[in-house]
Amino acid sequence: MTPAPGSPGDVLTLISAGSATTRSDLARLTGLARSTISQRVDALIESGLVQETESGESTGGRPPRQLRLHTDGHAFAGVDVGATHCRVALMDISGEVLAECEDPLLVTEGPETVLAHVDTRLDLLLAEAGRPRSALRALGMGVPGPVEFATGRPNNPPIMPGWNDYPIPEHFEDCVVLVDNDVNVMALGEHRNAFPGTSHLLFVKVGTGIGCGIVAEGRLHRGAQGSAGDIGHIRVSGHDDAGCRCGNSACLEAVAGGAALARRLTELGVPAATGADVVALVQAGDTLALRLVREAGRHIGEVLAGLVNFFNPEVIVIGGVLSRVHEHLLAGIRETIYRRSLPLATHHLSIVPSRTGEDAAALGAGLLAIEHYLSPDNINKLVNA
Amino acid sequence: MTPAPGSPGDVLTLISAGSATTRSDLARLTGLARSTISQRVDALIESGLVQETESGESTGGRPPRQLRLHTDGHAFAGVDVGATHCRVALMDISGEVLAECEDPLLVTEGPETVLAHVDTRLDLLLAEAGRPRSALRALGMGVPGPVEFATGRPNNPPIMPGWNDYPIPEHFEDCVVLVDNDVNVMALGEHRNAFPGTSHLLFVKVGTGIGCGIVAEGRLHRGAQGSAGDIGHIRVSGHDDAGCRCGNSACLEAVAGGAALARRLTELGVPAATGADVVALVQAGDTLALRLVREAGRHIGEVLAGLVNFFNPEVIVIGGVLSRVHEHLLAGIRETIYRRSLPLATHHLSIVPSRTGEDAAALGAGLLAIEHYLSPDNINKLVNA
DNA sequence: TATCTTCCGCCGATCATCGAACAAAGAGGG
DNA sequence: CCCTCTTTGTTCGATGATCGGCGGAAGATA
Numbered sequence: 060m061t062p063a064p065g066s067p068g069d070v071l072t073l074i075s076a077g078s079a080t081t082r083s084d085l086a087r088l089t090g091l092a093r094s095t096i097s098q099r100v101d102a103l104i105e106s107g108l109v110q111e112t113e114s115g116e117s118t119g120g121r122p123p124r125q126l127r128l129h130t131d132g133h134a135f136a137g138v139d140v141g142a143t144h145c146r147v148a149l150m151d152i153s154g155e156v157l158a159e160c161e162d163p164l165l166v167t168e169g170p171e172t173v174l175a176h177v178d179t180r181l182d183l184l185l186a187e188a189g190r191p192r193s194a195l196r197a198l199g200m201g202v203p204g205p206v207e208f209a210t211g212r213p214n215n216p217p218i219m220p221g222w223n224d225y226p227i228p229e230h231f232e233d234c235v236v237l238v239d240n241d242v243n244v245m246a247l248g249e250h251r252n253a254f255p256g257t258s259h260l261l262f263v264k265v266g267t268g269i270g271c272g273i274v275a276e277g278r279l280h281r282g283a284q285g286s287a288g289d290i291g292h293i294r295v296s297g298h299d300d301a302g303c304r305c306g307n308s309a310c311l312e313a314v315a316g317g318a319a320l321a322r323r324l325t326e327l328g329v330p331a332a333t334g335a336d337v338v339a340l341v342q343a344g345d346t347l348a349l350r351l352v353r354e355a356g357r358h359i360g361e362v363l364a365g366l367v368n369f370f371n372p373e374v375i376v377i378g379g380v381l382s383r384v385h386e387h388l389l390a391g392i393r394e395t396i397y398r399r400s401l402p403l404a405t406h407h408l409s410i411v412p413s414r415t416g417e418d419a420a421a422l423g424a425g426l427l428a429i430e431h432y433l434s435p436d437n438i439n440k441l442v443n444a
Numbered sequence: 445m446t447p448a449p450g451s452p453g454d455v456l457t458l459i460s461a462g463s464a465t466t467r468s469d470l471a472r473l474t475g476l477a478r479s480t481i482s483q484r485v486d487a488l489i490e491s492g493l494v495q496e497t498e499s500g501e502s503t504g505g506r507p508p509r510q511l512r513l514h515t516d517g518h519a520f521a522g523v524d525v526g527a528t529h530c531r532v533a534l535m536d537i538s539g540e541v542l543a544e545c546e547d548p549l550l551v552t553e554g555p556e557t558v559l560a561h562v563d564t565r566l567d568l569l570l571a572e573a574g575r576p577r578s579a580l581r582a583l584g585m586g587v588p589g590p591v592e593f594a595t596g597r598p599n600n601p602p603i604m605p606g607w608n609d610y611p612i613p614e615h616f617e618d619c620v621v622l623v624d625n626d627v628n629v630m631a632l633g634e635h636r637n638a639f640p641g642t643s644h645l646l647f648v649k650v651g652t653g654i655g656c657g658i659v660a661e662g663r664l665h666r667g668a669q670g671s672a673g674d675i676g677h678i679r680v681s682g683h684d685d686a687g688c689r690c691g692n693s694a695c696l697e698a699v700a701g702g703a704a705l706a707r708r709l710t711e712l713g714v715p716a717a718t719g720a721d722v723v724a725l726v727q728a729g730d731t732l733a734l735r736l737v738r739e740a741g742r743h744i745g746e747v748l749a750g751l752v753n754f755f756n757p758e759v760i761v762i763g764g765v766l767s768r769v770h771e772h773l774l775a776g777i778r779e780t781i782y783r784r785s786l787p788l789a790t791h792h793l794s795i796v797p798s799r800t801g802e803d804a805a806a807l808g809a810g811l812l813a814i815e816h817y818l819s820p821d822n823i824n825k826l827v828n829a
Numbered sequence: 830t831a832t833c834t835t836c837c838g839c840c841g842a843t844c845a846t847c848g849a850a851c852a853a854a855g856a857g858g859g
Numbered sequence: 860c861c862c863t864c865t866t867t868g869t870t871c872g873a874t875g876a877t878c879g880g881c882g883g884a885a886g887a888t889a
Contacts, residue, residue: 065877083836092878097837114885120835121885205788214788259668271754275660282756283644286788293750294784296681296694307784309681362750365678369656369751371667399679399692403590403599403671450846468867477847482868499854505866506854833888843878853868859861 065089067442068435070099071108074126075153075433081115081123100126102442107132108152128153134190135432137425138177138200139241139418142166142218142267145176148421149184152196154251154429157188159418166203169221174230197235197432199424200227201244205286211238214285217304237427241420242288243279246272248423249376253414259372262413263290264379265359265388266334267318269311273370290366291316295358311362315355317381324348334380341384349387356391363392364399371404378413385412450474452827453820455484456493459511460538460818466500466508485511487827492517493537513538519575520817522810523562523585524626524803527551527603527652530561533806534569537581539636539814542573544803551588554606559615582620582817584809585612586629590671596623599670602689622812626805627673628664631657633808634761638799644757647798648675649764650744650773651719652703654696658755675751676701680743696747700740702766709733719765726769734772741776748777749784756789763798770797 070089073079079088085096103109110129114122130151139146145164149157160180166173177200185192204216211228213219228236246262254260262272271288273280281287291312292305303313313319317334324331324340329347331337340348363375375396381388393410400408413419431437455474458464464473470481488494495514499507515536524531530549534542545565551558562585570577589601596613598604613621631647639645647657656673658665666672676697677690688698698704702719709716709725714732716722725733748760760781766773778795785793798804816822 081836093837094839094879095877098877117886118835119887120833121837121887123836257668273754275665280660280755282789283642283758283792284756284788286786287754287756289753289756289786289789290750292784292786293753294681294746296679296684299681305786361679365675365747365750366754368674368678369658369672369754370665371669371672371674373668399677401671401674401677401690403669404667404674407669466867478868479848479870480846483846502855503866504856505864506856506868508867831889833886835884835886837882837884839881839883841878841880843876845874845876847872847874849870849872851868851870854866856863856865858863 065091065095065099066435066439067099067102068438070096071103071433071438072435074103074109075128080125080127082126083123085126104129106442108438108441130155132190132194133196134185134188134194135196135425135428136181136184136198137244137421137423137428138198139244139420139424140164140166140173140177140200140202141241141420142203145173145180146418146421147177147180147184148418148425149181149188149190150422150425150429152429152433154422154426156418156422156425157190158184159421160184166219166222170225170227170230174227178231193233195234197237197428198231199244199426199428199431200236200238201241201420201424202227202238203241205284205289206238206240208237208239208281208285211236213238235428235431237424237431239279239281239424239427240270240272240285240288242270242272243281244272244423244427245378245415245419246274246288246376246423247279247426248419248421249378249413249415250274250277251426252419252422254374254376257373259370260374260376261363261366261370261372262376262378262419263359263363265315265317265355265377265381266379268316269359269379271366275370290362293362293365295361298358311358315358317379320348320351320355320381323351338380338383341387352381352384352387353391355381356388357395358391359388360392360395361399364396367396367400367404367408373407373409375408375410376413377411378415378419382412450476450480450484451820451824452484452487453823455481456488456818456823457820459488459494460513465510465512467511468508470511489514491827493823493826515540517575517579518581519570519573519579520581520810520813521566521569521583522629522806522808522813523583524629524805524809525549525551525558525562525585525587526626526805527588530558530565531803531806532562532565532569533803533810534566534573534575535807535810535814537814537818539807539811541803541807541810542575543569544806545569551604551607555610555612555615559612563616578618580619582622582813583616584629584811584813584816585621585623586626586805586809587612587623588626590669590674591623591625593622593624593666593670596621598623620813620816622809622816624664624666624809624812625655625657625670625673627655627657628666629657629808629812630763630800630804631659631673631761631808632664632811633804633806634763634798634800635659635662636811637804637807638761639759642758644755645759645761646748646751646755646757647761647763647804648744648748650700650702650740650762650766651764653701654744654764656751660755675747678747678750680746683743696743700743702764705733705736705740705766708736723765723768726772734769737766737769737772738776740766741773742780743776744773745777745780746784749781752781752785752789752793758792758794760793760795761798762795763800763804767797 303310321331688695706716
């Protein structure tokens with residue numbers, strides 16, 4: 060129902076969002092009677108979803124008992140499957156990280172190998188956190204390629220041989236599994252962690268390739284085929300000679316991606332193989348590398364300028380390996396966006412480096428799982444059962 | 445509340461969407477008891493929102509009484525304020541047009557003049573439809589510039605002198621007024637009218653300038669400052685000599701907009717002043733005009749190819765004056781999009797000319813008003829009162 | 830210590846919803 | 860033509876959820 064939001068799920072949403080920490084808050088926000096709220100809260104405590112902590116500050120009368128998510132007894136996992144690494148984070152229901160690990164692992168080893176690895180790490184982390192496997196409620200996973208979100212199957216991922224159409228969720232039988240593109244979960248992680256108040260955010264990952272996660276109205280926009288945000292193959296002007304692996308030329312990725320920068324540096328006599336090498340050179344003070352990074356920033360900025368006009372975000376977050384030298388990358392990006400976008404769209408626009416860093420992906424994947432579990436529909440089912 | 449959707453507003457939503465036409469349908473869809481549904485329907489009939497029409501087809505038992513929106517007693521207005529015209533449509537609550545008119549009118553005359561004109565037209569149309577002014581429940585308006593949707597005030601519109609920050613809703617005291625950008629309401633009109641099933645749609649208006657309305661998850665995306673969709677100033681490659689009124693160069697609008705095409709034709713010895721002139725020349729068989737339009741299509745396609753990668757829509761609709769020669773414009777657009785966008789994104793993508801035509805804007809503006817009035821929140825308020 | 834304020838649980842009153850029973854209206858069959 | 864079956868719609872008592880007042884709890888203030 061639309062009016063008088065007051066189901067157990069809605070009540071929990073208010074608690075988990077931090078909008079309400081006491082029964083009085085809940086009564087005021089929902090419009091329900093205090094007695095009704097008490098009943099709801101009792102049910103949520105009964106289900107092990109909420110706990111009471113000792114009194115809070117008094118405002119002149121009896122101090123209210125604080126309510127918060129019950130962080131024991133449940134566990135959620137966020138998995139970041141990268142091209143060459145695998146990171147697993149174990150989180151409690153509030154989004155706090157309980158334990159975390161990262162290992163080098165090639166996604167090209169195929170789904171069975173990678174998912175088996177995730178499984179063993181999961182057991183280790185659960186042991187470390189002192190929770191049984193049965194406490195695991197949901198698992199979110201980000202993978203480096205397009206995914207059909209509804210089914211959790213990769214959709215012709217270019218750099219994940221053997222994964223096409225593989226039903227990832229079926230590998231984990233006893234818990235809900237949500238799979239999404241890695242950039243999407245990074246965007247989610249960054250949004251929830253650093254910019255919870257904003258409605259429209261773009262997260263741009265500048266690594267070997269270039270991708271973008273889109274948060275619209277606070278929710279991920281995946282598009283019709285789940286391929287939204289694939290900005291690496293948008294054309295930039297003046298580089299028709301730059302051939303791309305996709306078969307076209309002048310793609311953003313072929314001009315400003317980490318791999319492209321490394322290749323260009325190598326051609327110019329400074330050996331570099333990956334985006335990380337480029338970053339290292341910049342940090343070492345190599346002026347050529349620095350110039351290339353700034354130029355890359357301008358090219359990225361050209362594409363983003365168009366997207367700012369189109370999408371009108373409040374925040375653009377720059378992440379990925381190349382953002383380690385963000386002071387140089389951002390200079391070019393900002394310069395170009397402010398020159399090429401409309402004043403109305405840029406006036407309140409922030410362009411910032413990622414604040415969440417390395418584990419934005421694992422964190423975002425975990426949050427995907429947690430938010431699914433905490434959705435009012437799901438909670439109402441749990442409480443009634 | 446989230447579970448068991450069954451407030452009067454939700455019931456009406458099902459009726460107005462055509463998902464349910466009988467009480468039984470409603471009981472089945474909402475999960476509520478038949479008696480409860482009857483009670484809800486009675487309340488809606490009482491409020492004048494729903495009417496019963498005589499029996500439907502029997503399926504072996506008593507034939508159900510059909511329910512539909514009560515189309516008498518209410519009226520809604522959709523106003524399309526263009527640069528040089530003003531169109532007003534009077535609609536009933538089901539979205540059917542009762543009466544309509546269009547007059548030449550310069551938006552540069554300023555808000556008082558234009559809104560006074562709207563007022564007189566409104567009275568004429570109401571008289572024509574035989575409804576009193578008091579029947580007017582809500583009014584939607586599309587204007588050729590950015591608008592702060594929440595307040596209904598134009599936000600530094602470049603071609604609407606005197607309108608900046610003018611509080612349009614205050615001019616119509618006795619009814620709710622919603623103001624939006626013209627391209628947004630066109631997108632809404634086209635979506636509701638021709639593609640109600642799709643989630644993600646782009647409506648591209650190619651007229652004097654070039655703009656884009658965005659439908660995401662079935663709702664308009666307006667962006668942080670309400671300036672989303674302003675694609676006319678996205679850079680196209682290889683035209684750094686084309687200066688734009690915005691101060692930059694190589695803007696899509698300056699290369700492929702109707703005004704730019706007319707100017708270019710004139711330079712080449714074929715006099716043309718506006719986009720309409722260009723269309724006329726193409727229709728008269730002028731090969732030069734035709735070549736320019738095709739070329740414009742390719743430039744628009746280049747920008748749209750990027751947006752397809754970014755946004756991943758299901759449908760792109762081409763409207764505006766230039767779409768009158770859409771067979772030529774679309775050829776270039778399709779060619780470029782299919783060449784420059786990712787296969788995953790283009791595989792299920794339709795690129796089609798507007799099916800709604802001239803009054804997409806007035807229609808969309810009216811629908812904006814109607815959908816606001818029919819929103820569950822508003823209906824619940826009405827029924828309880 | 831007395832009083833005030835706020836918080837929280839208890840409990841009877843109230844209200845919305847349900848579901849069974851019944852009436853209505855047509856289909857189909859003998 | 861009449862009888863039975865099916866589906867629809869309404870009526871009404873039963874049920875269960877919500878409300879709001881009351882009183883106890885717990886701290887602030889004086």
